Amino acid sequence: MSSLTGRTALVTGGSRGMGAAIALGLAEAGADVAITYVRGEDAAREVVTKIESMGRRGIALRADAADAGDAAGVVDRAADDLGGLDILVNNAGIGVLGPIGDLTLADIDRVMAVNVRGVFLASQAAAARLRDGGRIITIGSCMAQRVPGPGGTLYSTSKAALIGLNKGLARELGGRRITANLVQPGPTDTDMNPADGPLAAGQSALTALGRFGSADEVASLVTYLAGDAAAYITGTELSVDGGHAA
Template sequence: MHGATALGGKVALVTGGSRGIGAAVALRLPEDGADVALTYRGSAEAAEEVVAEITARGRSGWAVRADSADPEAVAGAVAAVAERFTRLDILVNNAGVGAVGPVGAVTREEIDRVLAVNVRAPYLYAQAALRHLAGGGRIVSVGSCVARRAAFPGSALHATSKAALIGFTKGMARELGPHGVTVNLVAPGPIDTDMNPVDGDFADLQRGFTALGRYGTAAEVADAVAYLAGESARYVTGAELAVDGGFAA
């Protein structure tokens, strides 16, 4: 346990929490005492497995289906979580999609979906959460190392969407600071997930761009999110924390 009462009594919403980094975050926050709701778009079974693990760790968990590309679903998910738990203290904007390919080959539909999920949804989730977040509230978004260093061809759309979260974080931090709400960003590097496995076709290339020479784990990203969500980070806002093994060094 990392500190069972650090987030005791707090309620967190993790978007895209059924797999990968989102699932790791959803399982990490209960270790500090938080109850956790998560959104998912695809597999209800995967989402319920995460909820079962949250419950096994002694906290309350709940999964709600919501496509982050749908503004109504975003607002509905936040409202449902706040009603079920009677409060909301921590928003983790993790849900994201990617489209890799040459600039000229990316379709308008791909552009619209990536920007809807990766840029518009975090803004809308934050808007909906604001009526519930009080002093000590936290917004933590999951960005990407490619926002600072687009090292690979085909990453322009993904880099564009994740770079937008830097401005989102700074602007929100400035506006919400007087209300006691902090807003921060975690920027992962190559992380071993089903979307980017450590034994994938391009893993060696990505690994070579890191200073540590290895992939990171979802748990290492989750630790950074937990820090920013907790009391230890009460004087940290508008910040970007790279968890990238030195990818941007």
């Protein structure tokens, strides 16, 4: 029997890249999975089709993490549609890079709204809907630990904030056996940051392994954290970064 059989999950930003890989990994392990998307309905439907081909239930829900109502409300929608909720994966996030002097108030507000407020509100809503023994898994970034050059101040600020949020969640929800963990990916091959892109060589050089990771490698860690074998892991940051922080 698969380790997540009978469980339900919501993966925000699950229509592509790491989010899609995570959603498919959870489904392969036995979970029914809802995903959110903002644009790219066709891509979201493709992920749902793949989930359903595994014999699981898949749902695509349009929600913008920058919208406070959407960020919290989609958790209730997913729980209602799936008949409960066991796993929340806060994957949706955006990156705005550039010299600090060039960043606008709109840049700051949107990055913090999606990467911090959206995660907080989704986790807050999940705290009320997760079954005892549930999981909150948040996707952070290696740049919360090490900023390798200029231009990443805003992004790294938003991702570093998740460390405190994650620890607070672990303390608040531990009495119900709900764990909260933060996954810190390093350079990962996705359509937004391809391993053969113009900036890839410099990023690979910053890792101990000298390469990009794959979305499936990130997904495998998330799937492990969602399962019973990780029941005693909570309030921590786990790196899947090829040694970026070594």
